[in-house]
Amino acid sequence: MKKQKIVLFISILSIITSLLIPNVYYTISYAQATRVSDEQLIARAINGEARGEPYEGQVAVGAVILNRVASPDFPNTVAGVIYQPGAFTAVSDGQINVPIDPDSTVVKAARDAINGWDPTGGSLYYWNPQTATSKWIWSRQIIKVIGKHNFGK
Amino acid sequence: MGKFREKLLDWKKRLSDRHMYSVFIVIVAVVAAWGIYQYKRAADLRQELDNQYNRAFYEMVGYVQNIEVLLMKSMISSTPQMAAETLQEAWHQANLAQTNLGQLPVTQEVLANTSKFLSQVGDYAYALDRQNINGKEITGEQYKQLEQLHQYSVSLQEALNNLQASISEGRINWNELANKGTELFKKQSQSMTGQLFSDIDNTFQEFPTLIYDGPFSDHMTSLKPKGLTGKEVSVEEAKKRVAKFFGEDKVASVEHTGDIQADTLPAYNFKITFKDRPEEEFATADVTKTGGHVIWMLYNRDVGQETLGVDKVKEIGREFLASRGYKNMKDTYYIKEDSTATVNYAYEQDGVVVYSDLIKVKIALDNGEVVGFESKGYIMNHTERDIPEPKFTEAQIKENFMGKRDLSTIGLAIIPTNFGTEIFCYELKGKLNDRDFLVYINAETGAEEQVLIIIDTPNGILTL
Numbered sequence: 001m002k003k004q005k006i007v008l009f010i011s012i013l014s015i016i017t018s019l020l021i022p023n024v025y026y027t028i029s030y031a032q033a034t035r036v037s038d039e040q041l042i043a044r045a046i047n048g049e050a051r052g053e054p055y056e057g058q059v060a061v062g063a064v065i066l067n068r069v070a071s072p073d074f075p076n077t078v079a080g081v082i083y084q085p086g087a088f089t090a091v092s093d094g095q096i097n098v099p100i101d102p103d104s105t106v107v108k109a110a111r112d113a114i115n116g117w118d119p120t121g122g123s124l125y126y127w128n129p130q131t132a133t134s135k136w137i138w139s140r141q142i143i144k145v146i147g148k149h150n151f152g153k
Numbered sequence: 154m155g156k157f158r159e160k161l162l163d164w165k166k167r168l169s170d171r172h173m174y175s176v177f178i179v180i181v182a183v184v185a186a187w188g189i190y191q192y193k194r195a196a197d198l199r200q201e202l203d204n205q206y207n208r209a210f211y212e213m214v215g216y217v218q219n220i221e222v223l224l225m226k227s228m229i230s231s232t233p234q235m236a237a238e239t240l241q242e243a244w245h246q247a248n249l250a251q252t253n254l255g256q257l258p259v260t261q262e263v264l265a266n267t268s269k270f271l272s273q274v275g276d277y278a279y280a281l282d283r284q285n286i287n288g289k290e291i292t293g294e295q296y297k298q299l300e301q302l303h304q305y306s307v308s309l310q311e312a313l314n315n316l317q318a319s320i321s322e323g324r325i326n327w328n329e330l331a332n333k334g335t336e337l338f339k340k341q342s343q344s345m346t347g348q349l350f351s352d353i354d355n356t357f358q359e360f361p362t363l364i365y366d367g368p369f370s371d372h373m374t375s376l377k378p379k380g381l382t383g384k385e386v387s388v389e390e391a392k393k394r395v396a397k398f399f400g401e402d403k404v405a406s407v408e409h410t411g412d413i414q415a416d417t418l419p420a421y422n423f424k425i426t427f428k429d430r431p432e433e434e435f436a437t438a439d440v441t442k443t444g445g446h447v448i449w450m451l452y453n454r455d456v457g458q459e460t461l462g463v464d465k466v467k468e469i470g471r472e473f474l475a476s477r478g479y480k481n482m483k484d485t486y487y488i489k490e491d492s493t494a495t496v497n498y499a500y501e502q503d504g505v506v507v508y509s510d511l512i513k514v515k516i517a518l519d520n521g522e523v524v525g526f527e528s529k530g531y532i533m534n535h536t537e538r539d540i541p542e543p544k545f546t547e548a549q550i551k552e553n554f555m556g557k558r559d560l561s562t563i564g565l566a567i568i569p570t571n572f573g574t575e576i577f578c579y580e581l582k583g584k585l586n587d588r589d590f591l592v593y594i595n596a597e598t599g600a601e602e603q604v605l606i607i608i609d610t611p612n613g614i615l616t617l
Contacts, residue, residue, distance in 0.1 A: 055453040056437045072272030072369040073265040075255030076248070085258040103491075105453065111490050116513055117449055117527050119439065121415035136262055144413045144422065 038078040042066075043110035045082050047100050048090025050149070057147040058106055060120045062113025064151065067124055074124070120144060123151035199328055206327035209256040210320070214313050216250035219243075220274060221310050224303040227278075228296070237285035240278040247275030258330045263350050266357035269369075270309065274302055276367035280572075283366075287600070298363065305360065312353040319349055368571040376573050378418060380510070380535030383444025391421050394445040395438055398477060403427050413439055418532065420448055430454070436524075441532070447477075450526040456492040457519040463487065463494065469521045470496045470514040479512060479531070488613035492518045495525065502538060506580070509534040509569040538567065540577065543596035550579045554594055554601065559584040568593055568603065576602050591616065 042062045050061045068074040068081045075081050083091060090096045100106055120126075126149045127137045140152040168174060223243035230236045251271040254264060261268075277298070281291060291299070319325050330347075362371045386394070392407045405426045413420040420439040426432050436452035461469075467484045474482045482498040483506055493515050500510035511534075515525025545553075547563055566580040578593040589607035594600070605616040 054437075056451060059451065070368070072269040072276070074261065074268065075252065076272065077252075080252060080255050084255050084261060086260055108453065108491055112451060112515075112525065115488070115495050115515075115527070116529070117451060117525065118529070119437070119449065119451070121413040121418065121420070121439075141414070143415050145411055 039107070039110050039114060041078055041082055042113060043100055043104075043107045044096050044098070045088060045090060046109050047098060047104070047106040048095030049088060050147075051106070053147040053149070055105060055109060056119050057149060058109035059112045059117055060123070060144075060146050060149070060151060061126065062110050063118040063120050064123055064126055066113055067118070067120070067122055071124055119146065120151040122153065124153050126151045203327050205256070206258055207320070209253040211317075213250050213253035213257075214310075214317060216246045216253065217271075217306065217310055217313060219246040220250065220271075221303065221306040224274075224278075224299060224306055227281075228299055228303065233285040233288065233290055236291065237282050240282040240285065243278040244275045244282060247271050247278065251275065258327055259347075259350050263347060264354055266354045266360065267309065270305060270357050270360060272369045273363050273367075274306065276369040277302065277363065277365050280365045280367040280370075295365075298365075301361065302363075305357065308356045309353070312356050316349055316353060325349065366570070366572045366574070370572055373573060376417065376533060378533045380532045381418070381441060381443050381446065383446075385443055386440075386445040388421055391440045391442075391445045392423065395423050395425060395440060395447070398438070398447050398450070399425055399427075399436070403429070410437075418448060418529075419443070425452075438526075446528070446532060447526060448529055448532060451515075452522075452524040454517070454524065456517045456524075459492050459518040461516075461518045461521055463489075466494045466516050466518065466521065467496055469516055470498065470523070473514060473523050474498060474512060479528075482512060486614045486616065488615065489518070490612065493524060494518060494613070500531070500535060503540060504565060505540055505577075506564065506566040507534075507538065508566060509575055534569070534575075540565075540567075541597065543577070543579070545579070545594075545596060545599055547579070550581070550594055550599075553599070554581070554592070565596065566593065578602055 042065055045065060046058050046061045050058045053061075065078065065081055069076060069078055075084055082088060082096070086092065088096070121143045123143050125137065125140055127134075127140075128148050129150055130148065132138070142150050142152045144151045168177065220243055223239050223246060227236045227239040227243065230239060251268060254268055254271060257264070281295060281299070285291070316325070364370050364372045388409050392409065395407050396404045405428045408424045408426075409421060410424045411422045413422060419442045421442060423438050423440065425436040425438060427434070427436075434452075434454045436450060438450040439448040440446065441448060467487070471482060471484065479498075479500075481501045483501045485497045485499050485506070485508070487494050487496040495513055495515045498512045498514065500507045509530060511528075511530030513525070513527040514523060515527075516522070517524045543565065551560060551563065560581060560583040562580075562582045564580050566578050567575050568578055569575055576593070577596045579596050581592045581594065583590055583592070589609065591603075591605040591607060592601065593603040593605075595602050608615045
């Protein structure tokens, strides 16, 4: 009797885990399938990339995305820029999918960036000098430092 | 050793005692099945991703081939109509190629020149297309540029064909590029596949500067600010200007936090705290080193209950601008978000609204405080303009262009193009099917330059 119960328990447990764990992979397809407005997309990108940064730094991340859209060297849409492979760590690790509160500051920062505020002086890149691993990024001209990030062209 | 063996035996005995063998086997089987399932799933996903990358690559190769052929055709065609048709298609194909390029798992900087080439080819074709539609033929200079672009598209096609061969031979692994490989093989794999892509980009190393009437033209990155007046100011002088800008009675401190080393508008960055606000509620602002003009300011504070109407807010913004030395500013559009209103103001000269000289003022709707300011448009464009007499009268414009439509107002305006020039226009506001629209008609040539649809929402007036 006892043995049967244990077997049952274990099989139920394994079924549950196998159902739960593959969900991790789904985040990739979610991001592509959902159509969100530029504002939402930029706000979530800011949330993933610069959550703990000062307000100016959050607007700056949004401004860099928009500067890229306007630059011939990058894709010419907001979604194209944000989802360009390897362009943003928040996209690569799925941080961009973290839901955001519509009243949070990242949404305000995204709106200010869309309305034309650009604290970066036209920057196309930013990097954290403490954690940046690419040597190439250091060959960029630094335009401004905001919070933890260097912004440059 | 012996003790361990003893323990193992003891455990085995207990297992068999309690008839746990089968349970143990079930656990192992479940874990193994789960592992196989996960492995297969991951392999499937990797394959799917690989297929996506291949699709993007092969599509891009196809579009580049089309661009080459279309550029050739546009050079052959002898009528502006035919040239316009092929150029328009070239613009379309270049856009598609550029979009697919942005989906390849290659670091952006490796293919930056290729991306720029595709953006410019499309943009250039579009500019020539517009010129053709307006009945102007391609000039000798433009023909030469077109020839040059065609040459580059041939080189790009050759380089892509080489790469295609490498893919067919299985020498390129997209996943390795995307994941940058494991730490151990990182350097090797990057240098191999990365090299193939760098070779492509090197095609454009000596790509000439391309100046034409389009937003991706090279002159757009080196525009000189026309409205930057005054002499070089020191940090101290700039600080004083900032305090005055916010109101000396309100400001507690102005701290110089850094510099902006941009080529077009070098500036100082300041952090401003206020007497009646806690220290963590501060504002930031950039002030140009030349002339000490505030480029932008942002003050992110929580805004309370909305008490002000739009008309009052527009008035507050206008007074704010006038007191800071920006005279003759007319409000145009506004948008309401998060209990703030962002109002656009354009400079008005002799009754002509100059949309290029743009200043945005963000006002808190709880107490009317100005919490944001942005004047890049004004700084880049503002001058006193030589406005000519329009070649058409208001009556003529109404008669010729707006005959059938409901027209409410007509006025004169200067509008910016997306390639840094300005057009002197009649601005006509009207209604079609209950929707407001704006039409801009060139006051000198009578050509229709732009049509905008106005969306009047409770949150503001937007144009499409």
